[in-house]
Amino acid sequence: MIQDIAPHTYDPTFRKKAPEEQDFVLHYEYNKVMLLRQGEGYVIPTFRDLLDEEDVRPGARYLFCIDDRAYYLVTDMKVPEFGGYVMEGLPVFRTFEPLYQAFAGITGSQLYRWLQSRKYCGGCGQKIAPSEKERAMVCPECGQTEYPKISPAIIVAIKNKDKLLMSRYARGTYRNYALIAGFVEIGETFEDCVRREVMEEVGLKVKNIRYYKSQPWAFSDTEMIGFTAELDGDDTIRLEEDELSEAGWFTRDEIVEYGPYISVGHEMMKAFKDGKI
Numbered sequence: 001m002i003q004d005i006a007p008h009t010y011d012p013t014f015r016k017k018a019p020e021e022q023d024f025v026l027h028y029e030y031n032k033v034m035l036l037r038q039g040e041g042y043v044i045p046t047f048r049d050l051l052d053e054e055d056v057r058p059g060a061r062y063l064f065c066i067d068d069r070a071y072y073l074v075t076d077m078k079v080p081e082f083g084g085y086v087m088e089g090l091p092v093f094r095t096f097e098p099l100y101q102a103f104a105g106i107t108g109s110q111l112y113r114w115l116q117s118r119k120y121c122g123g124c125g126q127k128i129a130p131s132e133k134e135r136a137m138v139c140p141e142c143g144q145t146e147y148p149k150i151s152p153a154i155i156v157a158i159k160n161k162d163k164l165l166m167s168r169y170a171r172g173t174y175r176n177y178a179l180i181a182g183f184v185e186i187g188e189t190f191e192d193c194v195r196r197e198v199m200e201e202v203g204l205k206v207k208n209i210r211y212y213k214s215q216p217w218a219f220s221d222t223e224m225i226g227f228t229a230e231l232d233g234d235d236t237i238r239l240e241e242d243e244l245s246e247a248g249w250f251t252r253d254e255i256v257e258y259g260p261y262i263s264v265g266h267e268m269m270k271a272f273k274d275g276k277i
Contacts, residue, residue, distance in 0.1 A: 001215050002093075002262040005100035010107075011065040014135045019060045021048040023070040026063065026108040027077055029087060033105055037084035042092070044101055045085070047072075053080040061115075061130070063108055071104050073112055090219065094262060102262070110218035111135075114148045122146070153222045154193045155181035157268040157277060158206055160231040160249055164272045165202065167247035176258050177250075179265045181224070190225050202247050203238030204231060212277075215264045226264040228277050 003010070024044045027034040035042035036049060047057055060072035079085050090109055096102035121128050121139035128137045128146065137146045157179055158165040166177040182197035184190065191209050198206050212226035237247050255273040258266050271277045 001264060001267060002099065002103050002106065003216055005066070005103050008066050008100040010100075010103070012135075013065075014133075015062055015065075015070075016132070017062050017070060019047055019057045019062070019070065019072050021046065021051070023047055023072060024104065025050060025056065025060070025074050026071055026105065026112070027074045027079070028109055028112040031090050032087040033090060033092070033109065034079050035086055035088050035092070037086060041097065042086070042088065044071075044105060049083075050080070053083070054078070063111055064104075066100055066104055071108055073108060073115070075112075075115075093219075095260065099260075099262075106218040107216070110221050111148060113221065117149075118146045149221050150216075151220070151222050152184040152190075152225060153181060153217075153220075154184065154190055154197060154225050154227060155179050155265045155268075156194050156198065156206070156209075156227045156229050157212070157272055158198065158204070158229050158231060159272070159277070160235050163249040163251055164255060164269070165204075165231075165237075165247065166250050166255070166269070167202070167244045170241060170243055170245040177256060177269075179268060181265065183222075190227070194227050194229060198229070201240045201243050203240075204235070205233050206230060207232040212268060213264060217263065224264055226268060228268070 024046055036045040050056060054077060056074045056077045059076045060074050063071045063073050079087060093102040093106040118137045121144050123144040124142045126139055126141040128139045131138045135148060167180060168177055180198055180201055184193045194209050195206060198204050206229035208230045210228050212228055214225045217224045239247055252273045255269055257270060261267045261270055
């Protein structure tokens, strides 16, 4: 999955650290990221790459480290017109190589969206400022503290003997088959969320809900919690058409493989196809 970057090591520890020339620059504009063309692909630029264009180090905000290389968010800069710099949509990180750089790029975008949406205090309306001791935004007037947005969600592989339930979303640009998923509501356990989402989206009951694994999914600011479950009773699908365009039961041979397996959902689909769940 996208966070499985070994032998590289991700370190989210908060630091006050000045950027060095070999550190990486993450610059986003809405749903796009600045990349540097290299050969037939792209790379994340470093501060050294930008020295001939603009010294952006004074306004850089430290985000995290992978191994001994730091990644910084730079918001106040112009994308160079020459030298191979381009703005690409964030889905580029679904197939970006190497994988640890894909993880860095999409994780940085989650922090960028959080900072863009937390410029003013939700309590008193004053402009808020970065904390000096942790990854947070703090209101100097009333002291309210805002931490990065992380939304818990479930995704579930539902088995019906030798078949797996798969669906397609009704909206958005992602058109491949996927598993049933949804965000956890206030006061809900993960298991209750599985039951509710399955009933709401396809009108089915499930049993034997078991934890599979979790993953950070920065494309939607989500911590995704994966489960397996078994059909409980009638297998007739009653589609929630506002959420899904189609859903059905698929045998192992009918399941389409969508590599690379960067998501827990695709990993579970592959595991079912291979007879492992």
